Amino acid sequence: MAEHDYDLPDARGHFGPYGGVFVAETLIAALDELREAYAAAQRDPQFVAEFAYELKHYVGRPSPIYHARHWSDALGGAQIYLKREDLNHTGAHKINNCIGQALLARRMGKPRVIAETGAGQHGVATATVAARYGMQCIVYMGAEDIQRQAANVYRMKLLGASVVPVESGSRTLKDALNEAMRDWVTNVSDTFYIIGTVAGPHPYPMMVRDFQSIIGRESIAQMQEQCGRQPDAVIACVGGGSNAMGIFHPYIPVAGVRLIGVEAAGDGIATGRHAASLTAGRPGVLHGNRTYLLQDENGQITETHSISAGLDYPGVGPEHAWLKDSGRAEYVTVSDAEALQAFHDLCRREDIIPALESSHALAYATRLAPTLAKDQILLINFSGRGDKDMHTVAEKSGITF
Amino acid sequence: MAKIQAVFERLQAQGRKALIPFITAGDPDPALTVPLLHTLVRAGADIIELGVPFSDPMADGPTIQRASERALAKGVSLRQVLELVASFRIDDQHTPIVLMGYANPIEAMGVDAFAAAADRSGVDGVLVVDYPPEEGIEFAQILHQYGLDPIFLLAPTSSDQRISQVAALASGYIYYVSLKGVTGSASLDVAAVAARIPEIRTRTGVPVGVGFGIRDAATAAAVAEIADAVVIGSRIIEEIEQSSADQACTRVFALLADIRRGMDAATNRQGGTTWVR
Numbered sequence: 001m002a003e004h005d006y007d008l009p010d011a012r013g014h015f016g017p018y019g020g021v022f023v024a025e026t027l028i029a030a031l032d033e034l035r036e037a038y039a040a041a042q043r044d045p046q047f048v049a050e051f052a053y054e055l056k057h058y059v060g061r062p063s064p065i066y067h068a069r070h071w072s073d074a075l076g077g078a079q080i081y082l083k084r085e086d087l088n089h090t091g092a093h094k095i096n097n098c099i100g101q102a103l104l105a106r107r108m109g110k111p112r113v114i115a116e117t118g119a120g121q122h123g124v125a126t127a128t129v130a131a132r133y134g135m136q137c138i139v140y141m142g143a144e145d146i147q148r149q150a151a152n153v154y155r156m157k158l159l160g161a162s163v164v165p166v167e168s169g170s171r172t173l174k175d176a177l178n179e180a181m182r183d184w185v186t187n188v189s190d191t192f193y194i195i196g197t198v199a200g201p202h203p204y205p206m207m208v209r210d211f212q213s214i215i216g217r218e219s220i221a222q223m224q225e226q227c228g229r230q231p232d233a234v235i236a237c238v239g240g241g242s243n244a245m246g247i248f249h250p251y252i253p254v255a256g257v258r259l260i261g262v263e264a265a266g267d268g269i270a271t272g273r274h275a276a277s278l279t280a281g282r283p284g285v286l287h288g289n290r291t292y293l294l295q296d297e298n299g300q301i302t303e304t305h306s307i308s309a310g311l312d313y314p315g316v317g318p319e320h321a322w323l324k325d326s327g328r329a330e331y332v333t334v335s336d337a338e339a340l341q342a343f344h345d346l347c348r349r350e351d352i353i354p355a356l357e358s359s360h361a362l363a364y365a366t367r368l369a370p371t372l373a374k375d376q377i378l379l380i381n382f383s384g385r386g387d388k389d390m391h392t393v394a395e396k397s398g399i400t401f
Numbered sequence: 402m403a404k405i406q407a408v409f410e411r412l413q414a415q416g417r418k419a420l421i422p423f424i425t426a427g428d429p430d431p432a433l434t435v436p437l438l439h440t441l442v443r444a445g446a447d448i449i450e451l452g453v454p455f456s457d458p459m460a461d462g463p464t465i466q467r468a469s470e471r472a473l474a475k476g477v478s479l480r481q482v483l484e485l486v487a488s489f490r491i492d493d494q495h496t497p498i499v500l501m502g503y504a505n506p507i508e509a510m511g512v513d514a515f516a517a518a519a520d521r522s523g524v525d526g527v528l529v530v531d532y533p534p535e536e537g538i539e540f541a542q543i544l545h546q547y548g549l550d551p552i553f554l555l556a557p558t559s560s561d562q563r564i565s566q567v568a569a570l571a572s573g574y575i576y577y578v579s580l581k582g583v584t585g586s587a588s589l590d591v592a593a594v595a596a597r598i599p600e601i602r603t604r605t606g607v608p609v610g611v612g613f614g615i616r617d618a619a620t621a622a623a624v625a626e627i628a629d630a631v632v633i634g635s636r637i638i639e640e641i642e643q644s645s646a647d648q649a650c651t652r653v654f655a656l657l658a659d660i661r662r663g664m665d666a667a668t669n670r671q672g673g674t675t676w677v678r
Contacts, residue, residue, distance in 0.1 A: 012535060022504060022531040024460040025567075026578055029558035168466050169456060178459045185460070186582040188558070285504040285531060286457060298478035299509025300456040 006252045008322065013202020013289075016325060018318035021201045022285045027181070030188045035203045037108045042210075047103065054099045055214060058132070059089050061096075062218045065226060065379070071349040078372035080365055081231065082352075082382040083219055083247060092355065092384030093215060093243045094125040098194060100211035102129040105192035112136040112191045116180040118145055118173030118239075119309035119357075120152025121384060122196030127161035137161040140179045142172040145309060152388060170303045173313050177287055197240025198317030201288030205245075205317050212246025219379060220250055231379035232372070233258035237360040238331065239275065239311035241320045243383035249319075252328060261320060262364045264306035265333035275304035277316040278324050278331040291318040307336035307392065308356035310384075338363040340396060343386065355384035356392065404525045405497045405550050405573040408447050409608045409629060417668050418625040419574075420445055420661055421610055423501065423634030425452035425468035426485055427477030429641065433649060437641070438489045440650040442496050445661030448574075450528070450632065453482050453502030460530045462585030464635040467642065479506040479515070483522040490523035499526035499552055499573070512540055516547045526550035526573045534566045541570045554578050557597060561604070568605035574630055575605065579613045585635030589614035591623045598627050618663025625664040626671055633660060 008015045021031060041047040055061040064087065068080045085093040105113055113135050117123030123139040130137035139156055143165040146153055156163050169175035177200075184193040198205045198212075216234075223230050234251055236244035238261040248259045266274035274280065281292040286301060294302045294314040306312045323329035334342075339356055342363035346354050354362060361380050369378060386393070394401065412419055422441045426434050434451075441449055454472035458465060479502075486498050500519065507515045507529065519527065527549055532540055534553060541551035550573030555564060557580065567575060577598070579589040594611055601609055611624045612632030621631045637653060644652045 020536050021533060022536055023533065024530050024556075024578075025533055025554035025559060025563075026460070026556040026581060028533055028563065029556070029560070168463070169470070174457060178457050181459050182462070182583045186586070188581055282509075284508050287459070288531070293505070295505065295509060297509070298480070299506035300473065300478075301505070 008319065009202065009206050013206065015319045015322035017283070018290050018321040019202060019205055020290055021288065022290065023201045023288045024185070026185045027188070027201070030184065031201055031203070033108070038104060038203055038207050041104055041107060047107065051100055051103055054103070055096065059095050059099065060087065061214065062222070063087050065219065065222045067226070068350050071345065072369065074349055075366060075369040077369040077374065078232065078376040078378045079374070080369060081223070081377060081379045083215060083379060085215060085243065085381060085383045086352070086354065086358070086385035090125050090128050091387065092121050092125070093212060093246060094122045094196060095128065096214055096246070097196065097208050097211040097242060098122070098125040098129045101192065101194040101207070102133050102135065105135065105194070106133055108192065110190055110192040112138070112187065113194050114138045114140065114180050114183050114191055115194045115196060116140050116173065116176040117196065118142070118176070118312055119388065120145070120149040120156065121310060121388065123156050123161070123163070124152055124159070126194050126196070127156040127159035130161060131159045138183065139163050140166050140176040140183070142166050142170070142176050144171040145173065145176070148309060149388070172303070174287070174301065197242040198245045198319060199240045199287055199289060199291070199315055205289065205319055208242055209245045209249055209319060212242050213249040215243070215246040215381060216248065216250030219247060220254070223379065227377060230254055230257050231377040232256070233260055233368070234379045234381070235260045235262060235361045235365055236381035237262045237311060237357050237383065238278070238316060238320060239264070239313050239357065240315070241317035243381050245317055245319055247381040248323070248329060259323065259329035260364065261329055261331045262360045263331055263333045264308060264311040264360060265335040266305040266307070268335055269333060273305040274333070275306040275312050275314070276333045277314060278320060279333050283321065286315050289318045291315055291321045307339060308360065310355070310357040311360065332364055334360045334363040340393065342366055343393060353386035354382060355386045356389045358383045405448060408497060409574065412447060418628065418664055419447040419608070419610065419630035420657070420664060421448045421450055421630050421632045422446050422637055422657055423450040423452060423632060424637055424641065425454055425465060425472055426482040427454060427472030427475055428468040428638070429471050430475055430646065431477055431481060431485065433646060434485045435489050436650055437653060439493065440654050441657060442493060444654045444657035446496065446657065448497045448499060448630070450499045450501045450634070451482065451486065453479055453500055453506060455503040455506060458503065460583055462583040462635060464585040464638050464642070468638045479510055483518050483524070486524055487522040497525035498523065499528055500524055501528040502530065504529050504531050512543055516543050516549060520547040520549060524549060526552045528552035528554070528576060530554070534563070534570050538570065545572070552576055555601060557581060557593065561600065564601055564604045568607065571605070571607050574608040574610045575601065576632065577601065577609050577611045577628070579611050582613065584613060586614050589620060589624070591620070591627070594624065595627045618660045621660045622663040622667035625667050631664060
């Protein structure tokens with residue numbers, strides 16, 4: 001296995017033409033401070049040990065890898081393995097990153113943390129770690145999303161966070177991110193902004209990736225132990241792209257492993273109602289970085305659609321943009337209907353309820369597995385559990401509680 | 402590039418400071434933009450910052466966000482903003498126009514195509530909020546090729562090294578953001594600004610304008626005593642927002658003329674040459 005000849009981003013946060021620091025001057029000093037604090041923390045054995053301790057004893061890592069035999073047999077092709085991030089505390093991969101950033105905030109002496117959230121998973125994870133470390137927590141959430149995700153809003157409030165509805169723009173995740181940035185620039189001296197995905201200005205895409213890459217590092221060791229080899233392909237859903245980056249990154253230098261990111265095709269790419277930035281977008285600048293964006297011909301960011309609120313974002317992490325252009329990863333799409341079918345299949349075949357986000361990765365595996373031989377292996381990042389999606393799925397099935 | 406510089410040289414000779422109002426193009430309706438621009442000039446504007454509406458104005462407070470949303474609801478694009486500037490130029494060939502906005506609409510058009518079109522339309526400078534100097538070098542070079550001034554921001558948190566970095570790229574003027582926050586924030590600490598400007602002046606000969614948090618003639622006057630230019634935006638947008646379409650120009654004129662008087666009175670007291678409009 002080749003040891004890292006991949007060393008992106010560069011010192012200024014660029015992944016080829018993507019990434020960078022596209023923010024107003026008012027935020028530059030805060031980003032400089034963050035970059036330096038993060039670099040120092042990475043070199044500090046005490047920080048590294050504390051992060052590892054929290055992941056083990058609070059999150060419950062390592063998460064297991066599970067061989068989905070029944071489902072593999074039913075599909076009649078490759079063997080499917082699931083990296084069970086749904087078994088983490090708070091039910092998704094999001095907590096890995098939140099712990100890393102909250103520990104960093106504490107180290108920097110920032111008593112107040114803010115976050116943006118779409119479906120509410122990152123908001124819940126941030127509220128959880130803020131409660132654990134005794135920090136004040138403000139979560140920005142689009143007014144539209146607050147209505148769609150009432151249970152998670154209540155959960156955040158139970159944990160002591162304030163949830164601020166965002167009424168501007170399309171009143172969804174992208175607007176929540178804008179509002180969190182505005183809070184940060186105003187309260188920069190005592191506030192740490194915990195971004196939930198591998199997007200935003202440098203160092204966020206790199207830092208969030210680093211905190212999430214525990215997923216891929218564990219996978220490499222676990223696959224070796226369980227199967228005596230690495231998978232033929234690693235599959236993960238991509239909205240902003242943090243769970244995908246977390247499992248992809250350690251695999252980038254591993255030859256022979258395909259990396260497949262699955263974007264949300266919503267009602268279908270042709271309908272325009274989707275969230276597939278890499279598949280159907282063009283490069284541009286949003287939220288502090290250059291990356292693929294869903295935008296109109298005048299450069300205005302367009303509204304997106306996905307059954308999965310966590311994938312409903314018009315941009316994508318800049319490292320994914322680079323992995324796409326460089327050909328190291330491939331990006332495909334799965335529709336709402338296909339994701340929903342995979343959700344039901346997993347419930348029936350394996351007795352595991354996946355998040356609708358993760359269901360996109362599962363749905364692509366149902367397409368790919370039958371085309372492969374029975375001794376080939378697919379590893380899917382099972383990024384979160386589906387309890388939060390009960391309402392959405394029931395509604396689609398015509399059921400009311 | 403000469404036009405903005407010429408304005409500052411003329412004002413300096415008169416012992417006066419530049420008044421730079423901001424409005425968002427197309428707010429509340431594209432039909433009102435050119436009349437508003439002429440009104441601003443009549444009320445005493447020396448240079449005008451014209452906002453290009455964007456779907457995700459990350460550095461703006463609620464007032465300018467709403468202005469952007471109103472303009473976008475009317476379908477205002479960057480191309481149309483350039484057309485508005487061109488029609489302003491039919492009657493006014495002298496007042497410099499600086500476009501202020503975000504990177505993505507410009508990149509969607511193509512930076513070179515944009516610079517060429519902006520030059521043809523009669524634009525004089527461009528301020529891209531999310532192009533800090535490290536990401537804006539190539540952009541600044543392209544603007545310079547077309548004789549356009551790249552306007553950059555500095556903040557209270559900018560280090561001396563960054564001031565030098567901005568000074569190396571900037572022409573026209575440098576826009577000093579007076580506080581930590583977004584546009585339209587409540588108030589500005591004149592003493593804090595006064596303490597910072599001399600440090601900037603030791604590193605650049607480019608004029609320094611101050612904006613963010615200037616809401617009335619008294620604050621504008623105080624800023625005029627320490628800086629080369631006063632930028633005022635959200636307060637004007639509020640006036641437009643609260644006016645009916647046929648009252649907007651009258652009310653904006655009254656507001657800006659009052660600020661102009663306050664500034665000129667302050668610079669007169671300060672010992673500038675007496676000058677009566």
